[in-house]
Amino acid sequence: MQHIPVIGITLDSExxxxxxxxxxYALRQxxxxxxxxxxxxxxxxxxxxxxxxxxxxxxxxLIVTGGAFDVxxxxxxxxxxxxxxxxxxxxxxxxxxMIKGALDRDLPILGICGGQQLLNVVLGGTLIQHVxxxxxxxxAHEQPNPRDQAGHDVTIVAETRLAAITGTLRxxxxxxxxxAVKDVAPGCVVNARxxxxxxEGIEDPxxxxxxxxxxxxxxxxxxxxxxxxxxxxKACMV
Numbered sequence: 098m099q100h101i102p103v104i105g106i107t108l109d110s111e112x113x114x115x116x117x118x119x120x121x122y123a124l125r126q127x128x129x130x131x132x133x134x135x136x137x138x139x140x141x142x143x144x145x146x147x148x149x150x151x152x153x154x155x156x157x158x159l160i161v162t163g164g165a166f167d168v169x170x171x172x173x174x175x176x177x178x179x180x181x182x183x184x185x186x187x188x189x190x191x192x193x194x195m196i197k198g199a200l201d202r203d204l205p206i207l208g209i210c211g212g213q214q215l216l217n218v219v220l221g222g223t224l225i226q227h228v229x230x231x232x233x234x235x236x237a238h239e240q241p242n243p244r245d246q247a248g249h250d251v252t253i254v255a256e257t258r259l260a261a262i263t264g265t266l267r268x269x270x271x272x273x274x275x276x277a278v279k280d281v282a283p284g285c286v287v288n289a290r291x292x293x294x295x296x297e298g299i300e301d302p303x304x305x306x307x308x309x310x311x312x313x314x315x316x317x318x319x320x321x322x323x324x325x326x327x328x329x330x331k332a333c334m335v
Contacts, residue, residue, distance in 0.1 A: 102157035158333035163210025205306035213309025220282030248272035270312035306332035
């Protein structure tokens with residue numbers, strides 16, 4: 098029987114209300130189905146920072162998901178916080194521990210949206226706190242149409258791993274963010290940009306698989322999205 102890699106997927110956390118009168122975890126189903134469709138076994142991860150080493154012992158790859166919150170600007174040395182920034186400290190503390198541990202072990206990592214942003218910060222980079230304030234004439238990075246539709250295109254940088262994986266230099270993506278990578282972390286390179294210059298993807302070419310994208314490939318807007326998941330799962334099988 099072929100080895101099925103176990104893929105840790107970070108959860109979002111919500112305050113009481115809606116689903117439960119008590120605090121609860123949340124994760125869109127397509128995060129898991131995208132992993133399963135690509136040949137992996139999805140394993141959602143509760144926010145238990147002290148158990149990060151035990152999780153890392155049991156998984157073959159890590160997906161750091163997005164969510165309606167932001168990386169605390171203090172984590173990348175900013176002296177002020179934009180009024181739009183919303184933080185989830187316990188979630189970030191857990192995801193930081195998982196990313197750091199995965200990097201130390203060279204486990205494959207796929208950062209998605211906010212997950213890409215945190216990956217960049219953990220590696221030593223910084224973020225734009227609010228794209229409309231820092232990027233003149235920016236695109237609608239918080240697209241008005243549904244997330245299962247494209248919001249804009251990205252240009253994929255030639256000779257990057259993402260370009261090799263997707264087999265294209267142009268792809269439609271969805272867009273649901275107001276922060277973005279500003280200073281790319283040391284050792285990382287930009288692998289995709291929007292037409293307004295906003296960084297849409299990063300990668301660390303020195304690692305087994307360390308890629309972040311600003312969009313949500315679990316919605317499979319284009320063949321490039323499913324190719325990214327397949328390549329990630331393949332790296333987790335090595």
